[in-house]
Amino acid sequence: MTELEKYIHTYFGVNKEELTKISSFFKPMTLRKGDYFLKTGRHSDRLGFVQTGIVREFVFIDEKEVTKWISTKGYFVVDLSSFVFQQSARWNIQALTDCELYIIDSKDYQKIGQVIPRWTELEKLFIAKCFTVLEDRVLQHLSMTAEERYNQLFNFNRELFNQVPLQYLASMLGMTPETLSRLRKKAAG
Amino acid sequence: MTELEKYIHTYFGVNKEELTKISSFFKPMTLRKGDYFLKTGRHSDRLGFVQTGIVREFVFIDEKEVTKWISTKGYFVVDLSSFVFQQSARWNIQALTDCELYIIDSKDYQKIGQVIPRWTELEKLFIAKCFTVLEDRVLQHLSMTAEERYNQLFNFNRELFNQVPLQYLASMLGMTPETLSRLRKKAAG
DNA sequence: TGCATTTCTTGATTTTTGTCAAGAGCAAGC
DNA sequence: GCTTGCTCTTGACAAAAATCAAGAAATGCA
Numbered sequence: 001m002t003e004l005e006k007y008i009h010t011y012f013g014v015n016k017e018e019l020t021k022i023s024s025f026f027k028p029m030t031l032r033k034g035d036y037f038l039k040t041g042r043h044s045d046r047l048g049f050v051q052t053g054i055v056r057e058f059v060f061i062d063e064k065e066v067t068k069w070i071s072t073k074g075y076f077v078v079d080l081s082s083f084v085f086q087q088s089a090r091w092n093i094q095a096l097t098d099c100e101l102y103i104i105d106s107k108d109y110q111k112i113g114q115v116i117p118r119w120t121e122l123e124k125l126f127i128a129k130c131f132t133v134l135e136d137r138v139l140q141h142l143s144m145t146a147e148e149r150y151n152q153l154f155n156f157n158r159e160l161f162n163q164v165p166l167q168y169l170a171s172m173l174g175m176t177p178e179t180l181s182r183l184r185k186k187a188a189g
Numbered sequence: 190m191t192e193l194e195k196y197i198h199t200y201f202g203v204n205k206e207e208l209t210k211i212s213s214f215f216k217p218m219t220l221r222k223g224d225y226f227l228k229t230g231r232h233s234d235r236l237g238f239v240q241t242g243i244v245r246e247f248v249f250i251d252e253k254e255v256t257k258w259i260s261t262k263g264y265f266v267v268d269l270s271s272f273v274f275q276q277s278a279r280w281n282i283q284a285l286t287d288c289e290l291y292i293i294d295s296k297d298y299q300k301i302g303q304v305i306p307r308w309t310e311l312e313k314l315f316i317a318k319c320f321t322v323l324e325d326r327v328l329q330h331l332s333m334t335a336e337e338r339y340n341q342l343f344n345f346n347r348e349l350f351n352q353v354p355l356q357y358l359a360s361m362l363g364m365t366p367e368t369l370s371r372l373r374k375k376a377a378g
Numbered sequence: 379t380g381c382a383t384t385t386c387t388t389g390a391t392t393t394t395t396g397t398c399a400a401g402a403g404c405a406a407g408c
Numbered sequence: 409g410c411t412t413g414c415t416c417t418t419g420a421c422a423a424a425a426a427t428c429a430a431g432a433a434a435t436g437c438a
Contacts, residue, residue: 035364049403050331059328061328061332062332064332066328066331066332067331068324068327068328068331079414080317080320080321080324084314084317085314085317090321090324097329109249120309120310121309123313124312124313125273125274125311126315127313127316127320128269128273128274128316129274130320131269131316131319131320131323132269132270132279133324134320134324134327135257135269135279137327138257138323138326138327138330139248139250139257141327141330141363142255142256142257142360142361143250143251143253143255143377145424145425146424146425147424149329165384165385165386166385166386167385167386171331172331174330174331175425175426176425176426176427177385177386177387178386178387178388178426178427178428179424179425179426180386181386181387182387182425183387184387184390186386324423334394334395334426335394335395336394347419354414354415354416355415355416356415356416364395364396365395365396365397366415366416366417367395367396367397367398367416367417367418368394368395368396368419369416370416370417371395371417373417374418
């Protein structure tokens with residue numbers, strides 16, 4: 001069972017036979033550090049799965065980069081507006097390291113639905129789950145200080161702080177790099 | 190065409206015949222000011238549509254109320270974890286004014302799928318749309334100050350500030366009531 | 379290896395936001 | 409109409425976080 005199949009199994013709970021069918025539609029792809037999987041404003045009909053490496057999703061706001069999310073092994077990377085609604089992409093998606101992805105285009109993606117009858121239902125459940133995760137993220141910003149958000153992320157995934165430029169983590173946490181630096185010092189002391 | 194049908198048409202783009210079928214599964218319900226549609230920890234298999242009135246979704250964090258969202262006419266109110274995943278509810282949902290809702294339970298909700306073959310697909314698209322709206326909300330917290338968030342909401346829906354206790358709007362915007370009060374004074378001056 | 383560039387940290391300072399406390403304004407109910 | 413609570417505002421102060429500037433550390437590249 002490949003990593004992709006393992007994650008699809010975890011996320012969607014489909015059986016081995018279905019897994020094989022689904023994963024057969026995905027094609028391997030590599031990104032070199034710095035390569036873009038997607039750029040704002042472009043059109044994209046690709047969905048990617050991160051097999052190895054680290055990918056950053058960000059957008060320019062007032063000439064500043066704002067990092068929305070950082071995806072590591074096991075995450076899907078996609079611009080939903082573009083993939084689902086055929087609109088121009090809202091996010092830049094860039095490799096922070098060399099990456100191995102599995103990708104699928106929307107044409108092949110639609111074929112999954114023909115092979116797995118309940119696929120739309122599974123998709124719905126997956127997106128609903130993602131929605132609840134985002135709800136939690138909003139709540140964090142409504143109820144937690146920068147320090148609490150830092151501590152939570154650090155406790156949840158401390159490797160990230162060795163693998164990803166801190167300025168991007170700071171942005172993703174909604175603080176300046178200077179503030180993150182000071183919080184790190186404070187927590188370490 | 191009822192308000193409910195009008196909104197379902199707007200959100201889901203189904204035709205008149207389908208609309209009538211869908212809306213026939215919804216039942217009217219009234220809430221008095223202060224009544225709860227849902228309480229944290231309970232189980233709920235109800236989805237509501239706000240016909241008139243104002244509804245607040247909030248949760249207690251460290252003994253403090255945090256308002257996640259305020260729904261007015263045309264919004265659906267639901268606890269997704271509970272409605273979709275049969276988990277205990279994460280949110281309190283309470284009427285801020287007397288309200289008229291249309292509600293549907295999950296048993297009847299499933300019947301929609303039997304009547305409208307592409308219903309699951311429409312659901313998926315609707316939830317995906319909600320996801321992108323939440324993405325924007327996260328971005329706002331990553332890139333905007335309290336003042337900017339206030340101005341944006343005020344410009345988007347200034348009636349809200351006459352209809353809803355300001356303390357709840359402050360919480361929903363991620364600031365204290367005192368800060369909101371000062372920002373209002375500043376913007377008015 | 380060593381230079382150049384980028385990233386990170388640190389300090390000083392300012393701005394923003396939160397906290398605490400008191401009073402003003404409003405609204406619901408008697 | 410008059411209490412009685414709420415809610416909102418205001419002020420004084422404290423804490424949190426941003427900004428600006430400089431230097432240290434790490435990284436990439438020749």
